[in-house]
Amino acid sequence: MTKVISAKNSKPGVVQDAQLVSEQFFRSSGLAADFAAEARLGIYVHVPFCPHICPYCDFVKTAKFSRADVSGYFSALEKQYDSLIAEIPESLTTVTVYLGGGTPSLFPAAYYRPLVDKIRKRFVIEEFTIESNPFSNSERAFADWVDLGVNRITLGAQSLNPAVLSYLGRQHNSKQILANLNAARSAGLNQVQVDLIFGLKELVGQRNLRDEITELAGNGATGVSCYLLTIEESTAFAKESTATDDTVVNEYLTLIETCQALGFVQFETSNFSRNPPIHNRLYWYGLPYLGLGTGAHGLMPATSSTPFGTRYRVGELSQRKVPGDDHLPFASDSEMLFVINSSEEMRDREAMLQELLFTLLRTQDGIPLAWLEAVYEPARLARLWADARIRKACDAGYFQVENRHLRLSPAEKLRGDSWALLLISCLHASH
Numbered sequence: 001m002t003k004v005i006s007a008k009n010s011k012p013g014v015v016q017d018a019q020l021v022s023e024q025f026f027r028s029s030g031l032a033a034d035f036a037a038e039a040r041l042g043i044y045v046h047v048p049f050c051p052h053i054c055p056y057c058d059f060v061k062t063a064k065f066s067r068a069d070v071s072g073y074f075s076a077l078e079k080q081y082d083s084l085i086a087e088i089p090e091s092l093t094t095v096t097v098y099l100g101g102g103t104p105s106l107f108p109a110a111y112y113r114p115l116v117d118k119i120r121k122r123f124v125i126e127e128f129t130i131e132s133n134p135f136s137n138s139e140r141a142f143a144d145w146v147d148l149g150v151n152r153i154t155l156g157a158q159s160l161n162p163a164v165l166s167y168l169g170r171q172h173n174s175k176q177i178l179a180n181l182n183a184a185r186s187a188g189l190n191q192v193q194v195d196l197i198f199g200l201k202e203l204v205g206q207r208n209l210r211d212e213i214t215e216l217a218g219n220g221a222t223g224v225s226c227y228l229l230t231i232e233e234s235t236a237f238a239k240e241s242t243a244t245d246d247t248v249v250n251e252y253l254t255l256i257e258t259c260q261a262l263g264f265v266q267f268e269t270s271n272f273s274r275n276p277p278i279h280n281r282l283y284w285y286g287l288p289y290l291g292l293g294t295g296a297h298g299l300m301p302a303t304s305s306t307p308f309g310t311r312y313r314v315g316e317l318s319q320r321k322v323p324g325d326d327h328l329p330f331a332s333d334s335e336m337l338f339v340i341n342s343s344e345e346m347r348d349r350e351a352m353l354q355e356l357l358f359t360l361l362r363t364q365d366g367i368p369l370a371w372l373e374a375v376y377e378p379a380r381l382a383r384l385w386a387d388a389r390i391r392k393a394c395d396a397g398y399f400q401v402e403n404r405h406l407r408l409s410p411a412e413k414l415r416g417d418s419w420a421l422l423l424i425s426c427l428h429a430s431h
């Protein structure tokens with residue numbers, strides 16, 4: 001069912017470069033010091049089924065499916081796992097598992113058990129997250145997730161405000177959100193992240209983000225992930241607009257202050273928690289992860305011929321005919337849903353470095369200077385530190401150099417991509 005991943009243009013002789021993106025390197029730079037095991041793989045599983053389609057959502061998902069579609073999909077996931085795992089080196093013995101979607105919590109834990117049992121036969125599961133929708137959960141479900149091995153949930157609440165929930169087309173209410181938090185806590189889950197959306201043009205004045213986050217924390221949330229609403233062409237929100245830049249900045253500052261007061265660490269631009277998870281940091285540190293299921297992305301570990309690993313995407317999707325709903329061809333053309341598309345170009349050193357400048361800058365610790373010094377020649381670094389825009393940003397406190405890490409101030413993380421582009425223009429310009 002899957003194509004074997006192959007990388008073109010293999011260049012012998014650059015294998016050592018792989019060490020610059022290895023976990024050991026980040027560990028020695030202090031970024032992964034809290035990871036319990038020495039080496040790990042992330043496993044992301046995409047479950048594209050939803051009880052309804054939210055008008056702003058651009059994820060790969062559908063609300064039109066049958067029981068047979070679901071069981072066929074879960075069997076195909078296992079087959080995809082078998083074929084991809086055969087390419088994973090034996091030295092990787094620990095995994096983090098993340099069930100995302102879509103709405104993975106739409107199905108009982110028993111649906112996931114065969115795949116999870118397979119994973120457990122070969123790996124120790126260090127962290128196990130499920131995305132859960134307040135609309136689809138019952139109290140019993142949380143105990144079943146815990147029994148399956150889940151130790152972290154992310155709850156797709158989006159808001160506690162009824163007008164905001166209605167504007168976003170969500171089918172749940174604030175009572176269900178709080179009941180879910182209580183049920184998660186009673187089941188013994190002590191990592192409960194709640195997703196929120198901000199930056200809405202409508203209803204901004206009616207919403208009190210500070211009160212919402214405080215109430216969530218008071219009911220057991222251990223962190224919040226706050227995403228800025230983005231308007232995507234292929235969704236029912238295509239003609240909507242977002243809040244003004246000033247409003248977004250104000251909301252973001254409120255978010256930061258509220259989370260700081262609650263002891264939620266800003267471990268990434270949009271993510272705040274008392275216990276920052278490991279799985280998400282694998283993405284930001286450029287470490288390998290398998291993506292299973294249609295719409296998933298993955299990064300295969302480095303080999304001697306692909307020193308920076310190989311990125312791939314799962315599934316060939318046709319254009320959306322109805323805004324937001326992918327109408328996935330489960331029965332008629334299901335092979336296309338699981339086909340592996342690996343990049344034609346080998347992921348090279350330049351691409352890897354640029355990606356990491358973007359993603360590391362989003363994180364709490366930013367970019368270790370030891371890493372910059374290991375990967376860039378002194379002349380390029382000298383050019384970076386001498387650049388007037390960088391000096392000005394350091395003087396203004398936007399960039400901070402502390403404990404040999406270059407990081408953005410909490411508020412500037414909102415403009416992280418622009419700052420990353422500036423770093424890239426200084427470090428990667430040819431002179």
Ligand code: SF4
Pocket residue numbers: 049050051052053054057058059061101102103133156
């Ligand atoms: S936001 Fe709505 S449509 Fe999108 S994945 Fe979640 S439940 Fe499904």
